[in-house]
Amino acid sequence: MTTCWVIYNGSLVSDKFADQARLVADAAERAGVTAKLMKNYETMMDLSSELELPDFAVLLDKDILLGYFLKSRGVPVYNDPAIIDLCDNKATQYIQLAALGLPMPQTIVAPKVYPNFSILESGYFERVIEKLGFPMIIKEGHGSFGMKVYLIEHEAAFYAKVEELRGIDFVFQEFIRTSEGRDIRVNIVGGEIVAAMYRHSETDFRANITNGGKASPIELTEAQEQMAIKAADAVGAIFAGVDLLFGENEEPLVCEVNAAAHIRNILNVTGVNVADAMISYILEDLR
């Protein structure tokens, strides 16, 4: 009998994290695997004691340390915690995407500034403004559902934001006007596209559904398909939710790769349950 843990974050109050885990656990059960839903803190990472462990774990959380802990005990973890770690910080992720030459908005990784200090007088920020102009996007390294992505329209907002973000990883990014309020989400499992949706918002530059965007199924162009697969591959994500923007002439640009992508919305919109593909990939991989 094969057993697995489906791990989600137990500290978040929204039901969408448990719901996501239930989708994956149900898919595991359908495939004959005994699945246990686990809040991340239900496993005590007590380094000095033995634990009863599953045959594999699906890590739907960003508790990267738990992933490393389970791996150290010999449990295969999907996605690999090192990949979740890389993707969880948009700055490290963009460094990797750019190194592999993927088309993406022009991006500048902000330098580390300690919270009690400031580089306002250094001239650094003027160089950023000169390169990117306004409006500009500022994106925190760690953020989801569009909540840590800001459209900066003028200097006053720019300087206020960079001062506010001292001590936090973030990037400056070109605003892709041709993609304002719209993007594409592509769910990939093991290098193959499982489902995709078009998202658009009438009220915000961000297309995230949680932020008021509406979604519909979409038939991807060949270029969009290739770009999504390349992006997931570039960061090594077996399970990936790739966001694509629309550049000039609709050419696809990589917006980000989520290594712990939610699958409820795409199920509701397309009828495709990505969890089944995830479980069947894992079972094949473990064979």
Ligand SMILES: Nc1ncnc2c1ncn2[C@@H]1O[C@H](COP(=O)(O)OP(=O)(O)O)[C@@H](O)[C@H]1O
């Ligand atoms: N450079 C950009 N130009 C235009 N729109 C953007 C840009 N970056 C992000 N967006 C919009 O903001 C949304 C959220 O950004 P994203 O990087 O995907 O962060 P999150 O992890 O919060 O989803 C995207 O889905 C897209 O609609």
Ligand SMILES: [Mg+2]
């Ligand atoms: Mg996104």
